[in-house]
Amino acid sequence: MPGDHADRGYSAREIASFLGVLVVGLALGVGAYRAGGRLAGTGGGAVVRTAPASAAPDGVALYAASCAGCHGQQAQGGVGPALHAAAAWNSAQFAQAVLNGQAPQRPLSAVMPRFASTGMDGQPPTDAQVAAIHTFLKTLP
Template identity: 45%
Template structure:
Protein backbone atom coordinates (compact mmCIF):
# COMPACT_ATOMS: atom_id res chain seq x y z
CA UNK A 1 0.00 0.00 0.00
CA UNK A 2 1.35 3.39 -0.84
CA UNK A 3 1.10 6.37 1.40
CA UNK A 4 0.47 9.86 0.17
CA UNK A 5 3.03 12.29 1.54
CA UNK A 6 1.97 15.67 2.80
CA UNK A 7 5.57 16.89 3.00
CA UNK A 8 6.50 19.86 0.92
CA UNK A 9 9.88 21.26 -0.14
CA UNK A 10 11.37 24.47 1.13
CA UNK A 11 10.18 27.68 -0.45
CA UNK A 12 12.59 30.09 -2.08
CA UNK A 13 12.01 32.50 0.78
CA UNK A 14 12.95 29.89 3.38
CA UNK A 15 16.11 28.94 1.48
CA UNK A 16 17.11 32.61 1.14
CA UNK A 17 16.55 33.17 4.87
CA UNK A 18 18.72 30.16 5.72
CA UNK A 19 21.53 31.28 3.42
CA UNK A 20 21.43 34.83 4.82
CA UNK A 21 21.55 33.44 8.36
CA UNK A 22 24.59 31.26 7.59
CA UNK A 23 26.43 34.12 5.87
CA UNK A 24 25.73 36.55 8.73
CA UNK A 25 26.80 33.97 11.31
CA UNK A 26 30.05 33.46 9.39
CA UNK A 27 30.74 37.20 9.17
CA UNK A 28 30.06 37.66 12.89
CA UNK A 29 32.30 34.70 13.77
CA UNK A 30 35.12 35.94 11.52
CA UNK A 31 34.90 39.51 12.84
CA UNK A 32 34.75 38.36 16.44
CA UNK A 33 37.76 36.10 15.97
CA UNK A 34 39.86 38.85 14.36
CA UNK A 35 38.82 41.40 16.98
CA UNK A 36 39.71 38.98 19.75
CA UNK A 37 43.07 38.20 18.18
CA UNK A 38 43.87 41.88 17.88
CA UNK A 39 42.86 42.62 21.44
CA UNK A 40 44.35 39.65 23.21
CA UNK A 41 47.76 39.42 21.59
CA UNK A 42 48.23 36.26 23.62
CA UNK A 43 47.99 38.05 26.95
CA UNK A 44 45.18 38.02 29.49
CA UNK A 45 42.61 40.78 29.49
CA UNK A 46 44.00 44.07 30.66
CA UNK A 47 47.62 42.93 30.61
CA UNK A 48 50.26 44.91 28.81
CA UNK A 49 52.98 43.24 26.84
CA UNK A 50 56.40 44.48 25.80
CA UNK A 51 56.46 45.82 22.27
CA UNK A 52 58.36 43.86 19.69
CA UNK A 53 61.10 45.73 17.87
CA UNK A 54 59.79 46.79 14.50
CA UNK A 55 61.45 45.67 11.32
CA UNK A 56 63.62 48.20 9.51
CA UNK A 57 61.77 50.38 7.04
CA UNK A 58 62.13 49.13 3.47
CA UNK A 59 62.30 52.01 0.97
CA UNK A 60 61.90 49.72 -2.02
CA UNK A 61 58.72 48.22 -0.60
CA UNK A 62 57.31 51.64 0.29
CA UNK A 63 58.17 52.94 -3.19
CA UNK A 64 56.53 49.90 -4.80
CA UNK A 65 53.31 50.31 -2.85
CA UNK A 66 53.01 54.11 -2.99
CA UNK A 67 55.02 55.59 -5.87
CA UNK A 68 55.60 53.09 -8.66
CA UNK A 69 52.12 53.54 -10.16
CA UNK A 70 52.93 57.11 -11.21
CA UNK A 71 56.73 57.33 -11.26
CA UNK A 72 57.50 53.92 -12.79
CA UNK A 73 59.37 50.87 -11.55
CA UNK A 74 62.78 52.53 -11.86
CA UNK A 75 61.62 56.09 -11.13
CA UNK A 76 61.88 56.92 -14.83
CA UNK A 77 58.44 58.51 -14.97
CA UNK A 78 55.01 57.59 -16.22
CA UNK A 79 51.94 59.50 -15.12
CA UNK A 80 54.28 61.43 -12.82
CA UNK A 81 57.72 62.75 -13.70
CA UNK A 82 61.02 60.90 -13.54
CA UNK A 83 62.60 61.23 -10.12
CA UNK A 84 66.28 61.48 -11.11
CA UNK A 85 66.46 65.12 -10.03
CA UNK A 86 65.33 64.21 -6.50
CA UNK A 87 68.62 62.41 -5.86
CA UNK A 88 70.24 65.85 -5.48
CA UNK A 89 67.55 67.12 -3.13
CA UNK A 90 68.24 67.39 0.58
CA UNK A 91 66.25 65.13 2.88
CA UNK A 92 64.16 68.15 3.90
CA UNK A 93 63.39 69.03 0.27
CA UNK A 94 62.43 65.46 -0.54
CA UNK A 95 60.24 65.27 2.58
CA UNK A 96 58.48 68.54 1.66
CA UNK A 97 57.69 67.13 -1.79
CA UNK A 98 56.48 63.75 -0.56
CA UNK A 99 54.60 64.94 2.50
CA UNK A 100 53.23 68.31 1.35
CA UNK A 101 53.56 68.44 -2.46
CA UNK A 102 56.11 71.26 -2.37
CA UNK A 103 59.15 71.09 -4.68
CA UNK A 104 62.32 73.00 -3.82
CA UNK A 105 61.76 76.72 -4.30
CA UNK A 106 58.16 76.44 -3.09
CA UNK A 107 56.68 75.25 -6.39
CA UNK A 108 53.54 73.22 -5.77
CA UNK A 109 53.52 69.78 -7.32
CA UNK A 110 50.58 68.67 -9.45
CA UNK A 111 47.35 68.07 -7.52
CA UNK A 112 47.48 64.38 -8.52
CA UNK A 113 50.58 63.98 -6.31
CA UNK A 114 49.36 62.62 -2.97
CA UNK A 115 50.17 64.69 0.07
CA UNK A 116 51.38 61.79 2.22
CA UNK A 117 51.31 63.92 5.38
CA UNK A 118 47.53 63.71 4.98
CA UNK A 119 47.03 60.27 3.48
CA UNK A 120 49.97 58.42 5.04
CA UNK A 121 51.56 55.28 3.66
CA UNK A 122 49.21 52.31 3.58
CA UNK A 123 46.67 54.14 5.72
CA UNK A 124 49.14 54.83 8.54
CA UNK A 125 50.76 58.15 9.38
CA UNK A 126 53.91 58.75 7.35
CA UNK A 127 57.13 58.85 9.36
CA UNK A 128 60.43 60.61 8.74
CA UNK A 129 62.11 57.21 8.63
CA UNK A 130 59.79 56.05 5.83
CA UNK A 131 60.35 59.20 3.77
CA UNK A 132 64.12 58.87 4.22
CA UNK A 133 63.98 55.19 3.19
CA UNK A 134 62.10 56.08 -0.01
CA UNK A 135 64.59 58.87 -0.77
CA UNK A 136 67.53 56.51 -0.28
CA UNK A 137 65.88 53.94 -2.55
CA UNK A 138 65.21 56.50 -5.29
CA UNK A 139 68.84 57.68 -5.03
CA UNK A 140 70.00 54.07 -5.44
CA UNK A 141 68.24 53.89 -8.80
CA UNK A 142 70.33 56.71 -10.30
Protein backbone atom coordinates in the same frame (compact mmCIF):
# COMPACT_ATOMS: atom_id res chain seq x y z
CA MET B 1 -0.36 16.49 33.86
CA PRO B 2 -2.58 17.12 30.88
CA GLY B 3 -0.26 19.33 28.86
CA ASP B 4 2.93 17.27 29.08
CA HIS B 5 2.42 15.05 26.07
CA ALA B 6 5.49 16.49 24.34
CA ASP B 7 7.74 15.72 27.27
CA ARG B 8 7.24 12.00 26.98
CA GLY B 9 9.30 11.53 23.90
CA TYR B 10 10.39 12.91 20.55
CA SER B 11 8.59 12.23 17.31
CA ALA B 12 10.54 10.62 14.49
CA ARG B 13 10.46 13.96 12.74
CA GLU B 14 12.03 15.78 15.68
CA ILE B 15 14.75 13.17 15.94
CA ALA B 16 15.45 13.39 12.22
CA SER B 17 15.80 17.16 12.31
CA PHE B 18 17.94 16.95 15.42
CA LEU B 19 20.28 14.50 13.66
CA GLY B 20 20.34 16.79 10.63
CA VAL B 21 21.49 19.69 12.75
CA LEU B 22 24.07 17.46 14.39
CA VAL B 23 25.54 16.32 11.05
CA VAL B 24 25.68 19.86 9.65
CA GLY B 25 27.23 21.09 12.87
CA LEU B 26 29.82 18.34 12.77
CA ALA B 27 30.70 19.10 9.15
CA LEU B 28 31.08 22.79 9.90
CA GLY B 29 33.13 22.01 12.96
CA VAL B 30 35.55 19.77 11.06
CA GLY B 31 35.77 22.33 8.25
CA ALA B 32 36.52 25.12 10.66
CA TYR B 33 39.08 22.98 12.46
CA ARG B 34 40.87 22.22 9.21
CA ALA B 35 40.72 25.84 8.03
CA GLY B 36 42.03 26.88 11.42
CA GLY B 37 44.99 24.55 11.02
CA ARG B 38 45.72 25.91 7.58
CA LEU B 39 45.42 29.50 8.71
CA ALA B 40 47.59 28.87 11.72
CA GLY B 41 50.19 27.38 9.36
CA THR B 42 50.19 30.40 7.05
CA GLY B 43 50.20 32.76 9.99
CA GLY B 44 53.30 31.08 11.35
CA GLY B 45 55.04 31.47 8.00
CA ALA B 46 54.07 35.13 7.79
CA VAL B 47 55.49 35.80 11.23
CA VAL B 48 58.81 34.33 10.17
CA ARG B 49 58.91 36.52 7.06
CA THR B 50 57.84 39.72 8.80
CA ALA B 51 60.70 42.00 9.70
CA PRO B 52 60.96 42.92 13.38
CA ALA B 53 59.33 46.25 14.26
CA SER B 54 62.71 47.77 15.06
CA ALA B 55 64.12 47.11 11.57
CA ALA B 56 64.57 50.04 9.20
CA PRO B 57 61.64 50.60 6.83
CA ASP B 58 61.95 48.87 3.46
CA GLY B 59 62.30 51.72 0.96
CA VAL B 60 62.08 49.40 -2.02
CA ALA B 61 58.76 47.96 -0.88
CA LEU B 62 57.38 51.34 0.14
CA TYR B 63 58.31 52.86 -3.19
CA ALA B 64 56.81 49.93 -5.10
CA ALA B 65 53.57 50.13 -3.14
CA SER B 66 53.04 53.89 -3.01
CA CYS B 67 55.01 55.59 -5.77
CA ALA B 68 55.89 53.24 -8.63
CA GLY B 69 52.37 53.31 -10.06
CA CYS B 70 52.85 56.94 -11.05
CA HIS B 71 56.63 57.41 -11.17
CA GLY B 72 57.60 54.03 -12.69
CA GLN B 73 59.31 51.00 -11.17
CA GLN B 74 62.73 52.56 -11.70
CA ALA B 75 61.50 56.14 -11.11
CA GLN B 76 61.86 56.68 -14.84
CA GLY B 77 58.59 58.58 -14.93
CA GLY B 78 55.03 57.84 -15.95
CA VAL B 79 52.02 59.82 -14.78
CA GLY B 80 54.49 61.64 -12.57
CA PRO B 81 57.96 62.81 -13.60
CA ALA B 82 61.19 60.84 -13.26
CA LEU B 83 62.59 61.23 -9.77
CA HIS B 84 66.31 61.40 -10.51
CA ALA B 85 66.41 65.13 -9.85
CA ALA B 86 64.43 64.77 -6.64
CA ALA B 87 66.77 61.99 -5.48
CA ALA B 88 69.50 64.63 -5.31
CA TRP B 89 67.44 66.99 -3.14
CA ASN B 90 68.34 67.13 0.52
CA SER B 91 66.24 65.09 2.87
CA ALA B 92 64.14 68.01 4.12
CA GLN B 93 63.30 69.06 0.57
CA PHE B 94 62.44 65.52 -0.43
CA ALA B 95 60.25 65.04 2.65
CA GLN B 96 58.41 68.32 1.95
CA ALA B 97 57.60 67.15 -1.58
CA VAL B 98 56.38 63.73 -0.47
CA LEU B 99 54.52 64.80 2.65
CA ASN B 100 53.10 68.17 1.57
CA GLY B 101 53.46 68.40 -2.20
CA GLN B 102 55.91 71.25 -1.88
CA ALA B 103 58.97 71.06 -4.14
CA PRO B 104 61.90 73.40 -3.44
CA GLN B 105 60.82 75.96 -6.03
CA ARG B 106 57.08 75.40 -6.37
CA PRO B 107 54.02 73.59 -5.12
CA LEU B 108 53.41 70.33 -6.96
CA SER B 109 50.17 69.73 -8.83
CA ALA B 110 47.35 68.05 -6.97
CA VAL B 111 47.97 64.80 -8.86
CA MET B 112 50.93 64.21 -6.60
CA PRO B 113 49.42 62.96 -3.31
CA ARG B 114 50.09 64.88 -0.10
CA PHE B 115 51.15 61.82 1.84
CA ALA B 116 50.94 63.60 5.17
CA SER B 117 47.18 63.81 4.56
CA THR B 118 46.47 60.80 2.36
CA GLY B 119 48.66 58.54 4.44
CA MET B 120 50.75 55.64 3.26
CA ASP B 121 49.19 52.30 4.19
CA GLY B 122 46.55 54.24 6.11
CA GLN B 123 48.94 56.28 8.24
CA PRO B 124 51.06 59.35 7.58
CA PRO B 125 54.51 58.04 6.66
CA THR B 126 57.20 58.35 9.30
CA ASP B 127 60.38 60.33 8.66
CA ALA B 128 62.20 57.02 8.53
CA GLN B 129 59.87 55.71 5.82
CA VAL B 130 60.32 58.83 3.68
CA ALA B 131 64.07 58.62 4.19
CA ALA B 132 64.06 54.95 3.17
CA ILE B 133 62.30 55.82 -0.10
CA HIS B 134 64.76 58.67 -0.69
CA THR B 135 67.67 56.32 -0.05
CA PHE B 136 66.24 53.81 -2.51
CA LEU B 137 65.86 56.51 -5.19
CA LYS B 138 69.52 57.46 -4.76
CA THR B 139 70.54 53.90 -5.61
CA LEU B 140 68.86 54.10 -9.03
CA PRO B 141 71.03 54.85 -12.05
